[in-house]
Amino acid sequence: xxxxxRKQVHLAAHFPGVNNTTVWADPASKSQVDFASFEHLAxxxxxxxxxxxxxxEGLRLREHRGRIHDLDVVGRPDTLTVLNAxxxxxxxxxxxxxxxxxxxxPFELAKxxxxxxxxxxxxxxxxxxxxxxxxxxxxxxxxxxLDHSDxxxxxxxxxxxxxxxxDSWPADALVIDRERGVFAHEVPTTAVRSSQFDxxxxxxxxxxxxxxxxxxxxxxxxxxxxxxxKAADAxxxxxxTLEAGQAFYADIKGRLAKYGRSHxxxxxxxxxxxxxxxxEAEAHExxxxxxxxxxxxxxxxxxxxxxxxRDLSGYDPDGPLPDIEPDTTTExxxxxxxxxxxxxxxxxxxxxxxxxANLSIRELIIEVTTRQQFIGTPVQVAEQIDHYVQSxxxxxxxxxxxxxxxxxxxxVDRVVPELQExxxxxxxxxxxxxxxxxxxxHPHHPTVAEGARAS
Amino acid sequence: MSEGTLFLGxxxxxxxxxxxxWRRADSRAEDLFTAGYWTEVVARAEQLGADAIFLPDAFGxxxxxxxxxxxxxxxxxxxxxxxxxxxxxxxxxxAPLTHTEPFHVSKAIAALDFASLGRAGWEVGVSATAxxxxxxGRKAVxxxxxxxxxxxxxxxxxxxxxxxxxxxxxxxxxxxxxxIDRDRxxxxxxxxxxxxxxxxxxxxxxxxxxxxxxxxADDAVAVDVAVRRADLVRIxxxxxxxxxxxxxSLRAALAxxxxxxxxxxxxxxxxxxLADSAERARAEVRELxxxxxxxxxxxxxxxxxxAGELDDLLDEIGGSAVAxxxxxxxxxxxxxxxxxxxxxxxxxxxxxxxxxxxxxASRYAAATTQGAAL
Numbered sequence: 037x038x039x040x041x042r043k044q045v046h047l048a049a050h051f052p053g054v055n056n057t058t059v060w061a062d063p064a065s066k067s068q069v070d071f072a073s074f075e076h077l078a079x080x081x082x083x084x085x086x087x088x089x090x091x092x093e094g095l096r097l098r099e100h101r102g103r104i105h106d107l108d109v110v111g112r113p114d115t116l117t118v119l120n121a122x123x124x125x126x127x128x129x130x131x132x133x134x135x136x137x138x139x140x141x142p143f144e145l146a147k148x149x150x151x152x153x154x155x156x157x158x159x160x161x162x163x164x165x166x167x168x169x170x171x172x173x174x175x176x177x178x179x180x181x182l183d184h185s186d187x188x189x190x191x192x193x194x195x196x197x198x199x200x201x202x203d204s205w206p207a208d209a210l211v212i213d214r215e216r217g218v219f220a221h222e223v224p225t226t227a228v229r230s231s232q233f234d235x236x237x238x239x240x241x242x243x244x245x246x247x248x249x250x251x252x253x254x255x256x257x258x259x260x261x262x263x264x265x266k267a268a269d270a271x272x273x274x275x276x277t278l279e280a281g282q283a284f285y286a287d288i289k290g291r292l293a294k295y296g297r298s299h300x301x302x303x304x305x306x307x308x309x310x311x312x313x314x315x316e317a318e319a320h321e322x323x324x325x326x327x328x329x330x331x332x333x334x335x336x337x338x339x340x341x342x343x344x345x346r347d348l349s350g351y352d353p354d355g356p357l358p359d360i361e362p363d364t365t366t367e368x369x370x371x372x373x374x375x376x377x378x379x380x381x382x383x384x385x386x387x388x389x390x391x392x393a394n395l396s397i398r399e400l401i402i403e404v405t406t407r408q409q410f411i412g413t414p415v416q417v418a419e420q421i422d423h424y425v426q427s428x429x430x431x432x433x434x435x436x437x438x439x440x441x442x443x444x445x446x447x448v449d450r451v452v453p454e455l456q457e458x459x460x461x462x463x464x465x466x467x468x469x470x471x472x473x474x475x476x477x478h479p480h481h482p483t484v485a486e487g488a489r490a491s
Numbered sequence: 492m493s494e495g496t497l498f499l500g501x502x503x504x505x506x507x508x509x510x511x512x513w514r515r516a517d518s519r520a521e522d523l524f525t526a527g528y529w530t531e532v533v534a535r536a537e538q539l540g541a542d543a544i545f546l547p548d549a550f551g552x553x554x555x556x557x558x559x560x561x562x563x564x565x566x567x568x569x570x571x572x573x574x575x576x577x578x579x580x581x582x583x584x585x586a587p588l589t590h591t592e593p594f595h596v597s598k599a600i601a602a603l604d605f606a607s608l609g610r611a612g613w614e615v616g617v618s619a620t621a622x623x624x625x626x627x628g629r630k631a632v633x634x635x636x637x638x639x640x641x642x643x644x645x646x647x648x649x650x651x652x653x654x655x656x657x658x659x660x661x662x663x664x665x666x667x668x669x670x671i672d673r674d675r676x677x678x679x680x681x682x683x684x685x686x687x688x689x690x691x692x693x694x695x696x697x698x699x700x701x702x703x704x705x706x707x708a709d710d711a712v713a714v715d716v717a718v719r720r721a722d723l724v725r726i727x728x729x730x731x732x733x734x735x736x737x738x739x740s741l742r743a744a745l746a747x748x749x750x751x752x753x754x755x756x757x758x759x760x761x762x763x764x765l766a767d768s769a770e771r772a773r774a775e776v777r778e779l780x781x782x783x784x785x786x787x788x789x790x791x792x793x794x795x796x797x798a799g800e801l802d803d804l805l806d807e808i809g810g811s812a813v814a815x816x817x818x819x820x821x822x823x824x825x826x827x828x829x830x831x832x833x834x835x836x837x838x839x840x841x842x843x844x845x846x847x848x849x850x851x852a853s854r855y856a857a858a859t860t861q862g863a864a865l
Contacts, residue, residue, distance in 0.1 A: 219513050332668040
């Protein structure tokens with residue numbers, strides 16, 4: 037066992053999102069749109085030597101019972117604009133954002149991500165998502181044109197097209213020979229023809245520092261995993277337990293060989309929340325308090341309504357579950373992923389769980405919506421994270437703080453030193469680009485830079 | 492903008508608007524695609540007391556083969572990259588919307604407004620070339636009328652989205668569990684000839700409420716859009732008399748459209764090259780043209796000479812009714828930035844404040860109030 041070298045933990049910081057994981061009803065909760073908040077979290081992540089900072093995206097405000105959902109944090113600025121601004125206040129931190137491939141075209145995506153990569157000195161990453169819902173499409177000129185079954189075809193073709201554009205200028209494209217008067221080599225016209233695209237134009241930027249910005253992916257379906265194994269540099273997951281994480285890890289890494297890729301060319305990043313305390317008991321008490329902040333009485337009812345498909349505002353959140361059955365004919369929440377596949381079965385299971393443990397509506401919702409969490413003292417949390425990584429359940433974690441913008445401070449101050457003490461986390465950045473941090477090779481260079489692998 | 496002060500913008504186009512400007516020893520062409528170049532250019536412009544930088548953009552590659560500057564970074568990205576490092580200067584990137592979604596443009600400029608604490612503007616761009624159309628492959632080349640009709644609709648969408656969250660919509664009301672007052676968020680329900688957009692924006696109302704909209708009044712169709720939509724109108728003219736006449740007709744058109752002409756600033760393009768002596772400046776421009784193999788085709792007002800001569804010209808424009816400001820277009824950007832005379836540093840504050848324009852209430856807030864009064 038000792039022959040196996042110690043794996044290095046990778047860490048990413050998720051800016052708190054527009055869902056009920058983010059606690060807003062706390063005096064320490066600050067703006068989710070002011071630049072100062074992005075700057076604070078990014079600087080904290082860089083102080084903690086994190087691999088990258090991550091911004092999610094949603095292009096239509098969520099609705100519940102036909103109205104804009106008003107119980108969670110709502111509103112965020114444009115992802116790419118924020119990442120470019122964050123590049124100005126950080127030096128090494130990777131800058132990752134979700135950008136939808138359905139409502140953007142390859143040429144503008146290639147230009148935008150190459151611009152971010154140039155302007156950040158090689159720190160750009162793109163989480164490729166594809167949406168096919170007409171609900172989001174109502175904000176865009178092409179509407180909900182994409183069939184659900186074509187999502188991964190679209191995503192794959194967008195990625196192929198952007199890579200073709202990124203690669204289109206010749207190597208060492210910029211000449212800048214003042215004597216001979218040659219600024220750059222001739223730029224060829226790039227043609228991309230596929231089921232989704234018909235592009236024929238010269239690209240507008242020389243190759244960026246990373247060649248290709250790092251590609252992230254988050255789909256968990258078989259198709260999503262296959263796309264990740266083929267095209268992504270890192271994949272986000274939600275598999276919470278050690279065993280489920282190991283199964284996912286083995287599955288996704290096992291798919292790499294058929295695309296001619298090695299085990300190290302795709303990193304696995306489960307999302308995780310964390311709660312720290314001076315003692316284990318204190319950490320659990322804090323976690324309990326946070327769960328009650330995350331699931332307000334009104335939020336508990338709204339969650340229940342998602343399953344029941346009907347107005348339950350008359351029910352007492354501190355009382356028992358409704359004895360009426362769900363209305364299976366309606367979908368009352370739009371613009372979010374979560375929805376019960378079989379409301380009658382879910383309702384039955386929840387009733388059984390509530391009755392067995394004597395849980396109120398709010399207590400039950402807290403129980404059933406709790407996700408992956410690291411709870412404990414800084415030493416315990418460092419041990420847990422390291423254990424997941426050394427046991428091949430993950431290569432690292434994307435941490436989701438519950439508070440904007442200071443939710444990561446304590447982790448960086450207290451857990452990072454413990455991980456470093458264990459020899460599992462870098463004590464300095466050894467490279468300059470995000471590819472360096474992740475140990476990924478440049479797409480046009482055969483090997484990883486010396487030292488980058490060790491980071 | 493204080494009374495009698497000429498608004499001074501600087502167009503920061505690569506190494507300069509002259510396609511051969513990269514060949515100058517001081518061009519910093521090697522750094523053109525790095526943050527270092529852009530942060531230093533904009534910091535210098537701010538230090539000089541300029542009111543705003545204008546960042547041109549397009550999806551087309553520059554014509555001219557291997558001898559000219561080629562390639563362009565995304566203008567909104569550059570503006571965002573410099574925003575946290577500057578405190579006073581307005582940031583006005585061009586964002587084309589012939590092939591882009593107005594929903595994205597709206598939140599990008601709003602985000603720039605947040606990151607710059609209220610210094611964002613947007614220069615409306617259209618993509619007229621076949622090369623740009625084929626870069627997207629979604630539609631054929633459009634004529635000017637159609638391009639600007641589409642732009643007109645897009646500006647309506649963008650500005651409605653900027654208003655779609657009223658100020659103060661975020662309430663964080665713990666007793667009721669509500670983060671926002673959703674009665675203060677509005678569907679924009681735009682349906683036009685080129686697109687329909689539901690709304691609301693995903694981004695709350697930005698510091699300026701409405702970032703500054705800039706339109707180039709290059710021909711009749713663009714003038715029509717500028718008159719109805721723009722806060723800043725950019726014009727080009729071969730001489731001061733023609734510029735003055737252009738401004739008079741724009742102000743008449745603004746009044747005819749029901750807008751107060753004093754709420755719109757007319758900015759005159761001024762191509763410049765500066766050196767220690769007028770003779771040297773002219774020789775340097777000849778050298779640029781020789782490198783290109785031909786003189787550049789610039790029908791607009793051009794000033795080649797010393798910084799002092801430029802100051803005299805700016806005083807003349809400022810003391811007359813020729814324009815409310817100028818946009819300097821340096822043929823060679825670092826050279827002109829090094830030579831320009833500093834002005835008193837402008838005050839901190841929003842671009843809108845600098846222009847003396849009030850921060851408008853959301854159009855939907857007004858509708859709500861009227862509705863309540865009825």
